Amino acid sequence: MxxxxxxxxxxxxxxxxxxxxxxxxxxxxxxxxxxxxxxxxxxxxxxxxxxxxxxxxxxxxxxxxxxxxxxxxxxxxxxxxxxxxxxxxxxxxxxxxxxxxxxxxxxxxxxxxxxxxxxxxxxxxxTVKSNRNDDLSENLIIKDALFVKEGHLYVKIKIADIKWLSPDGNYTTIHTSTKKSVVRMPLKELHQQLPQDQFFRTHRSYVINLRHVEAINNQNIYINGEPIPLGKNFRDELLSQIRKMH
The missing domain is CATH 3.40.50.2300 (Response regulator)
Structure with missing residues (x-):
């Protein structure tokens, strides 16, 4: 966008x-x-x-x-x-x-x-203060959107459109229904900048947008038909968070 x-x-x-x-x-x-x-x-x-x-x-x-x-x-x-x-x-x-x-x-x-x-x-x-000022200069959160540096432009991704996040070393991949975008920031730091009542860490390698959850079992959460691992230590807290949203 x-x-x-x-x-x-x-x-x-x-x-x-x-x-x-x-x-x-x-x-x-x-x-x-x-x-x-x-x-x-x-x-x-x-x-x-x-x-x-x-x-x-x-x-x-x-x-x-x-x-x-x-x-x-x-x-x-x-x-x-x-x-x-x-x-x-x-x-x-x-x-x-x-x-x-x-x-x-x-x-x-x-x-x-x-x-x-x-x-x-x-x-x-x-933005929340961070020691990684070089990363913050490339990935901006303004109002209800994340601006991701792509080439010579900042490309707007609405926070509500983010379905889940996954890590790639010191980078994070943002998944929406239409595309994937890679930002130069670790998963943990990006997660800290997003609404904590909306984004939940289900596993050490995944953060999901609770508003897009379609189904849950003991091992996985399903978003867009995709299985996303659910760590056993996160299940009870996840269900509690979902209940608070309704």
Whole structure:
């Protein structure tokens, strides 16, 4: 699943140019608007992963005000995109702790770098602290999704879509109904970052999403028809966890 981006920019030509650059990079643009109230409605309706905000949005509309709502109410990472780079503007913008700052005109590579860095910085502030900071920079958990580094992009996997996890040395394979993704993080550490009431370790080599369990016997749990080993020491706790969910 692609990273979803909202563009808040009141100059139509610039906004469409940004849309083209983002889509060429493989991102999903969920909306374009130059109006603060419409931007809030779009955030509610489309649940973007990050917002690109112009600082000045026509008469009596400030991207700075919108940024405050984005950060405090919607809890999204945001990047300021502006042609105003004077000291006063930068000082006001900095107080809102943006996750990036782009001065127009900018190139496609500048946009890409700002977005990837913003996602990484936002996740670093919300993720459980770990000694493996190099791994956290590649695998981000934001809101209800895990972003996995694939090539030059972060690819979004909804946590609800994860069926189970299995180890591969210092890596972990994420299984969904449609694909497998490998992340550079041990199973134990990835499990610690996922909702503990939803993900359960059934065996030293497997963590399952309890919401996808189809059947259980003494030896296995079945998800998508696949048998997943169930250690005898985990069975009673597993049944207890499942009961709590209903």
């Amino acid at each position: 692609k990273v979803r981006i909202l563009i808040v920019e009141d100059e139509l030509i610039i906004a469409e140019d940004m849309r083209d650059m983002l889509e060429e990079l493989g991102y999903d643009v969920v909306g374009v608007t130059g109006d603060v109230q419409e931007a809030k409605r779009l955030i509610e309706a489309t649940s973007p992963d990050i917002a690109l905000l112009d600082i000045t949005l026509g008469v009596d509309q400030l991207g700075l005000d919108l940024a405050h709502d984005v950060a405090t109410h919607f809890k999204l990472p945001f990047i300021f995109c502006t042609s105003h780079a004077d000291r006063t503007t930068v000082s006001r913008a900095t107080q809102l702790h943006p996750h990036g700052y782009l001065v127009k005109p900018f190139e496609q590579n500048d946009l890409f770098s700002a977005i990837e860095l913003a996602l990484s910085n936002f996740s670093a502030n919300r």
